[in-house]
Amino acid sequence: MSAKGEDGSNHHSPGLGQFEMMRCAPGLGLHGAVTDICFYRETAPGYFRDVEYASLTVPLVISFAEPFSIGLGKDPSDNDRFASFAAGLYAGPVVIESYGGACCVQVNFTPLGARRFFGLPMSELTDRMVGLDDVLGLEGIALRERLGNARDWSARFAIVEAFVAERLAEARETQAEIAWAYERIIASGGRIRVSSLADRLGWSRKHLLGKFSNAIGVGPKTLSRIVRFNRALGHSKRDKSDWADIAADCGYADQAHLVREFRDLAGETPTTLAVQA
Structure with missing residues (x-):
C-alpha cells in the first residue's frame, strides 16, 4: 500500500523492480480535502512490509487483487486482512504486510476532507479499518467495479477524482x-x-x-x-x-x-x- 501522503512518515521495504507506485496531485476542486491519489501494484512475489507512523491522513483504499495484512500498533495476525476499506486516524504506528499480489488505488484525505466525503462522524473510523461497502454502500461497490474495468491508471485517476469531487460538492461543510x-x-x-x-x-x-x-x-x-x-x-x-x-x-x-x-x-x-x- 502506498505511503501516508501528507507527512511522508513511513518506512517502505520492497526492493526496486518489485512494485510500481504513482502519485497524482488532485485537481483544484479537491484542494484542502485530498492530499494525493496513489496507484500501487506489486509486480513480483516477495515479502513487503511497510510501517506508517501516526499522521493526519485518512486513506480510502480500493483493491483489485490480494488484501493487505494490517496491524494497528502491532504485527498483523491472520485475522487482520483487509482489501478495500477506509481507515480513520490512529495515534500510533501501523504495520502493513503483503506478499507480491497487491494492487490498489488509494485516496488520501485530510481529516476535514474525509468528514465531508464520507458524511459520517469520523469517530466511527478511529483506530479501525472499515470495509468499502460499509462506508460508501452500493456507490462504493459500483466505483470499485468501474475502476477494475478501466483500461489504465490514467482512466482510473479520472474516474476516482470525478467521484470524489462529486461527493464533496454535494456534502455539507464541517461545522x-x-x-x-x-x-x-x-x-x-x-x-x-x-x-x-x-x-x-x-x-x-x-x-x-x-x-x-x-x-x-x-x-x-x-x-x-x-x-x-x-x-x-x-x-x-x-x-x-x-x-x-x-x-x-x-x-x-x-x-x-x-x-x-x-x-x-x-x-x-x-x-x-x-x-x-
Missing part, C-alpha cells in the same frame, strides 16, 4: 467552529492549548472535545500530539539540530518527553527513525 479549531492546531504546530481554543469559541473543554472528536476522529489534544510529532520528525530530516533543540522548538517539555512520544506514535526512538530516514 465552522471545528474547522477553525483544527486549522489553529495545525498552524500552531500543535502548541496551542486546548483551553485557549475552548475559551475563544466560548465552549467548555468537554463540549469542544465531544464536537471535535466526532468530526475529526480524535480529540484536540491527540491531534496536537500527532502534529508535534510530525513537525519534530520533519525537523530531524531537514537539519542537523540535536534532539534537545528539536524538542524545545516543537513544544515538548524536554527531550525525554519527545522520546516517549516517538515511541508511542512511531513505535521507534528518534535515533532509530533518524537512521532509517
